[in-house]
Amino acid sequence: MKMNLLEVSPTDLNYALEQDQNDPLAHFRERFHLPKTDSGEPFIYFCGNSLGLQPDTASQFVNEELDTWKKLGVDGHLAGKRPWLPYHEFLTQYSADIVGALEKEVVVMNSLSVNLNLLMTSFYRPNDQKKKIFMEHNTFPSDRYAVQSQLKFHGNNPIDDLIILTPDDGANITTNRILDYFDQNGSEIAMVLIGGVNYYSGQAFNMKAITNKAHEHNCLVGFDLAHATGNIRLKLHDWGVDFAAWCGYKYLNGGPGAPSGVFIHERHLGLKDIPRFEGWWGHDKSTRFAMSDEFDPMNTAEAWQLSNPSIFAMAPLLASLEIFHETGISNLREKSVRLTNYLEYLIQENLNNKIEIITPSTSKDRGCQLSLRMIHPIENIMDKLHKTGIIADWREPDVIRIAPVPLYNSFGDCFEFVERLEKILHG
Numbered sequence: 001m002k003m004n005l006l007e008v009s010p011t012d013l014n015y016a017l018e019q020d021q022n023d024p025l026a027h028f029r030e031r032f033h034l035p036k037t038d039s040g041e042p043f044i045y046f047c048g049n050s051l052g053l054q055p056d057t058a059s060q061f062v063n064e065e066l067d068t069w070k071k072l073g074v075d076g077h078l079a080g081k082r083p084w085l086p087y088h089e090f091l092t093q094y095s096a097d098i099v100g101a102l103e104k105e106v107v108v109m110n111s112l113s114v115n116l117n118l119l120m121t122s123f124y125r126p127n128d129q130k131k132k133i134f135m136e137h138n139t140f141p142s143d144r145y146a147v148q149s150q151l152k153f154h155g156n157n158p159i160d161d162l163i164i165l166t167p168d169d170g171a172n173i174t175t176n177r178i179l180d181y182f183d184q185n186g187s188e189i190a191m192v193l194i195g196g197v198n199y200y201s202g203q204a205f206n207m208k209a210i211t212n213k214a215h216e217h218n219c220l221v222g223f224d225l226a227h228a229t230g231n232i233r234l235k236l237h238d239w240g241v242d243f244a245a246w247c248g249y250k251y252l253n254g255g256p257g258a259p260s261g262v263f264i265h266e267r268h269l270g271l272k273d274i275p276r277f278e279g280w281w282g283h284d285k286s287t288r289f290a291m292s293d294e295f296d297p298m299n300t301a302e303a304w305q306l307s308n309p310s311i312f313a314m315a316p317l318l319a320s321l322e323i324f325h326e327t328g329i330s331n332l333r334e335k336s337v338r339l340t341n342y343l344e345y346l347i348q349e350n351l352n353n354k355i356e357i358i359t360p361s362t363s364k365d366r367g368c369q370l371s372l373r374m375i376h377p378i379e380n381i382m383d384k385l386h387k388t389g390i391i392a393d394w395r396e397p398d399v400i401r402i403a404p405v406p407l408y409n410s411f412g413d414c415f416e417f418v419e420r421l422e423k424i425l426h427g
């Protein structure tokens with residue numbers, strides 16, 4: 001971080017307050033409900049990577065649909081402010097903007113692990129020579145279970161046919177290591193599924209380079225963007241990624257269990273012979289209610305939909321996506337980089353010898369999350385943090401994950417966090 005001697009030192013509270021005063025996005029904090037302590041103070045909430053906070057418009061959006069149901073019954077499918085038949089479409093363009101996709105490449109449906117399985121049904125196409133699946137180290141368990149279930153489903157070996165590189169540098173794997181692996185072993189790999197931002201270490205992978213390299217070796221490439229969507233800039237279409245999925249309740253603030261988003265590259269759309277599990281919501285909308293016996297898929301990612309979606313689950317997500325649309329994802333990312341750099345700086349200045357940051361130290365290799373490894377773990381650290389008004393997340397054996405989210409976290413939050421943690425660690 002650059003220091004100017006004429007200005008107030010970044011280690012001073014006034015520096016944080018000044019950053020917040022000059023932050024054009026600061027007022028968005030008021031658009032979210034911050035959980036409160038027993039004494040009524042807002043918590044410092046650093047868990048937006050796990051469950052995003054409730055937008056102030058969420059209850060209004062849900063109530064509108066309850067009201068439509070009450071007043072219109074079945075007619076709510078076609079009438080009312082936001083008819084249910086195309087309700088999911090209201091989320092499509094906003095989601096596509098956030099992940100860098102064409103509108104037709106995106107659909108919001110189901111939840112993440114369900115979607116990963118549906119997508120792998122289409123994009124894991126092993127043969128005898130080319131059947132392995134490549135994943136990153138410290139994969140989120142659900143992704144691993146999903147991948148192994150696909151391997152077993154195709155009669156392959158869930159251990160031997162799963163490739164996981166162990167880190168070469170602390171918790172992280174360099175892009176070159178992945179690319180080299182493909183150059184040596186690409187011929188036996190059928191599919192890649194990597195967390196765009198790893199949930200544990202916070203490492204962001206070079207998705208463009210990995211996609212290009214995997215394609216050189218005829219591997220299909222998917223990303224789990226649970227920790228990337230709404231966090232870092234994504235250009236799924238331009239990068240040529242084959243498929244991706246993410247969840248609606250982490251950085252996207254759609255509420256617990258909110259529906260997931262799916263991306264399928266244009267090149268895979270409109271094909272009649274693609275393997276896929278199907279249902280009536282994937283059928284051409286103009287003839288869906290003719291109830292024909294023959295499935296006529298839509299030419300968009302919507303062909304992967306099976307059922308009519310839960311409107312009440314989509315409503316809070318739509319409320320939040322409207323806020324993202326107001327801020328713009330590039331403005332959010334710009335603030336996010338500054339916020340995380342500031343937090344990193346304060347930790348290095350004040351908690352040296354106590355905490356090791358395992359997340360990469362360059363902005364392009366991470367999102368907002370920092371994963372802090374406690375060099376001397378102390379008991380009940382999370383309870384102690386909670387008592388001082390901080391909500392963060394603990395991962396065994398010794399890692400605290402903290403995510404300063406640009407929509408509702410402030411520079412003041414970062415300052416307070418480090419100060420309170422320092423007090424706890426100094427006993």
Ligand SMILES: *Cc1c(COP(=O)(O)O)cnc(C)c1O
Nearest residue numbers: 111112113140142199224226247
């Ligand atoms: C949060 C998360 C999940 C959760 O899956 P659900 O199906 O939404 O319960 C899966 N994978 C990753 C990488 C995650 O971060």
